[in-house]
Amino acid sequence: MTERPVAVVTGANRGIGLEVARQLVARGVETVLTARDPARARAAAERIGAAHGVVDVADDGSVDRFQGWLRDRYGTLHVLVNNAGGHYDAGQDAVSADLAVVGEALAVNLLGAWRVCRALLPLMAEGGRVVNVSSGAGSFAETAGAAGTPAYAVSKAALNMLTVKLAAELRHRRIAVNAVCPGWVATDMGGAGGRPVADGAAGVVWAATLGPDAPTGGFFRDGHPIPW
Template identity: 65%
Template sequence: MRTSGVAVVTGANRGIGREVAARLAARGVTTVLAVRDEARGQEAARGMTGPVVVRRLDVADPASVGALASWLAAEHGGVDVLVNNAAVHYDTWQSAADADLRVVEEALAVNVVGAWRMAVALAPLLRPGGRLVNVSSGAGSFGETGSAGGAPAYSVSKAALDMLTVKLAADLRRRRVLVNAVCPGWVATDMGGAGGRPVADGAASILFAVDVPDDGPSGGFFRDGRRIPW
């Protein structure tokens, strides 16, 4: 279990991201809540125990990502964990055949390119033994989705994030940084809606990838510590 170092969690002001950040901070990990709205980030940080820092971040804005990377380098000299959790548009209201492509473009910009941008910016800062976790979804799994429709922008973006995970894992292996994608399951959050499992269970699924040992998997797709199909 990781109990020290520096972790960055994007989209950490609510839901699964907040729970992951809170758990890391409680362990003693210096945890950066990277959020678009600093006021909401400060509100989310209240009640957390351990070292917590709130920083503004818009993963779709190169300047914002660059500013965070520069601050991390200056203040901490490196990063041990990056959790790419920020995501938008669980678009269950539309289908692929008549999708609003503006929604699709926004989903790709945040869910894929935003995560990619964070990986590129922070890769030079990731210390040996670091972990990069992409929060994905079974909605983007060919093996789980089958012929189901719905949420096309979200599903396509998460499928692309899975491929990005494989590519990053190959590139960062030589630096002893492990990269995995994790599905937290259907969780009762603002995005997931009511009826899902507790946020704590989804966070635990993500923390599995944060805590994998140095000889653990990289380039895989997991839920609750078990591999799931791409």
């Protein structure tokens, strides 16, 4: 048990997730980073002074086991960052998309976050924070007329709707649920040319550490609302 606030960041052994975890640790938050691979999770956690857990967000048993471990170790949760994701299918178009790839994207980017929320929200303290790491690719306004990445874009648009639904249902517990686009970031998925990882992660940490009058059910980038 700990007197510090407890945060969980999924998919956090590298990239934006790891940097979000690092910034939360720097703020004094008891942070648990998760990854599918135990060795990678442990190595990443040791680098930044975090705790770690093993979670495959696409697997019910894995998420349930983590929930039990988190409950036994901490008893509560204050911040959940659903960062695990991927399947940026730049080589596809919607007309001829491989639906197996689409299914994989939905399984992780949408259902993974949903599965984790379903398991961990019963542990979340009143006034907690949930951040769904989304993308401008899931914004109808930002992608109007744009082709490409259909699996990724559709899964992130669906994640945005999940954000709205959870925010409405959790308002009575003063749990703020928001979606955040970190922007184009120079990660393994984003590739060279993007902004520094620390800059993209900062917007996620902003939403994860909002005060008592936090907005909920919104879509943000760098602390500013962006259109759905």
